[in-house]
Amino acid sequence: MxxxxxxxxxxxxxxxxxxxxxxxxxxxxxxxxxxxxxxxxxxxxxxxxxxxxxxxxxxxxxxxxxxxxxxxxxxxxxxxxxxxxxxxxxxxxxxxxxxxxxxxxxxxxxxNIKRRTFFTNLTHAIGILLGLPLIYPVMKYLMKPMYLPYDNRWIKVGNVNRIKVEDTGVQFKFRKKVKEAFMPEVEILKNVWLLKATPEVLDEVYKGKDMQFRDSQGSLIWTNNRAFPYVAYSGKCPHLGCGYKWRKVRKLPREIFLCPCHISIYDVSGKVLDGPAPRPLDPVPIRVSDNGDVEIIDVEFKAGVRDRIRIL
Ligand code: FES
CATH class of the missing domain: 2.30.30 (SH3 type barrels.)
Incomplete structure (x- = not known):
């Protein structure tokens, strides 16, 4: 029953x-x-x-x-x-x-869900371990461009005899070979803005301190001496990287650097006078030979942020 x-x-x-x-x-x-x-x-x-x-x-x-x-x-x-x-x-x-x-x-x-989950995860882990030797070379190849060292080559951009007046921006163009990720190497036209600065402007640019530049490992590669009269600014606006010009603007007593993209205005020392730019213009390493030839290192900093964070 x-x-x-x-x-x-x-x-x-x-x-x-x-x-x-x-x-x-x-x-x-x-x-x-x-x-x-x-x-x-x-x-x-x-x-x-x-x-x-x-x-x-x-x-x-x-x-x-x-x-x-x-x-x-x-x-x-x-x-x-x-x-x-x-x-x-x-x-x-x-x-x-x-x-x-x-x-x-x-x-x-x-x-026993925990046990089942454990076996599921174990199966996935074994799958990943088996697949890793196949994936690793591919990942390494794909990610290689992200870890390329900065380009610290000195590039000749012209001669200081082009600069006739102190505290005046003069554009120097140069060609540079670049290799973007997996694309073939190409030559692009870039520029920097140079000026022969008076001591007052140098004080504004360097705030009384030499400016150091470092490579991707943090090692010092160059120091711009705060008393050296020639200053070179990266040709990219620190706001979003547009090109800017040296301009005379009505209502302002003297010429300024003007970025037309979002109307950022900088004075000759690179200080932001107006607009959305988060920091002053970016000086780059510069040296001038005895015969006046100018060389720069084309460093680039992250756009749109207050601090200078080197990215190239
Ligand atoms: S990129 Fe120059 S102001 Fe926006």
Whole structure:
């Protein structure tokens, strides 16, 4: 005889509750456990059918005293699904319990999500490890341009004899070979703005300190001496990198550097007079030979930020 839901459960010494659910073994299609509730809605314990001595009508007699009920595991509902949720062939023909919650254990691997996740992650990790030797050379090739050292070559841009007046911007153009990522090397036209600065303007440019330039490793490559009269500014506006000009503007007493893109205005020392530029013009390394030839290093700084962060 099979147990019936709501049947009273008695131990050898007293009544201990009623059957609240039944657990079925999905392989044998037999009732494997009865779930006994104490009738107060508290803990429910899973009692194996082997502990059932007999079933008389709606009373299930256990072969143990009530003091031993505590050794049976408390039901964890999350470890089961009902027979309404899973379809088990021939179960209804074999089982004759009254309708109600008939439970089927969830397979251990399904129940233990952590364990399943662990094996999933392990599989992914093994896949990555196996694939790494194949991916690494490709990644190395693709990322190489990002880690190229800065170009610290000195570039001759002209002769200072072109500068006729102090504190006046003079544009010097030069050609430079560049190689962008995986494109072939090309020659582009660039420029710097030079001036022969009076001591007052030099003070504004350098704020009384020599200006140091460093390579990508942080090593010092050059120092612009604060007393050296020639100053070269990068041809790129520190706002967003546009080219700018030396211009006479009505209403201003003297010429200025004007970037037309967003109307940033700089005085001859590179100081921002107006506009969105976040910092003064960027001096670059400069040296002048005895015969007046000018050489610069075409350093570039990140646009749009207050600090000078070298990027090329
Ligand atoms: S790029 Fe020069 S002001 Fe915007």
């Amino acid at each position: 099979q147990p019936t839901l709501k049947s009273t459960v008695k131990c050898t010494d007293r009544e201990v509750g009623e059957i609240t659910r039944i657990i079925v073994d999905p392989l044998s299609l037999e009732v494997s456990h009865i779930v006994v509730g104490d009738g107060t809605g508290g803990q429910e314990r899973q009692v194996p059918m082997s502990e059932v001595q007999q079933i008389v009508g709606h009373v299930v007699h256990l072969r143990i005293p009530s003091s031993e009920m505590g050794r049976f595991p408390v039901l964890n509902r999350d470890e089961y699904v009902t027979t309404h949720e899973v379809e088990i062939a021939h179960l209804e023909e074999r089982l004759h319990v009254e309708p109600g919650e008939v439970l089927v254990p969830i397979p251990d691997l399904e129940r």
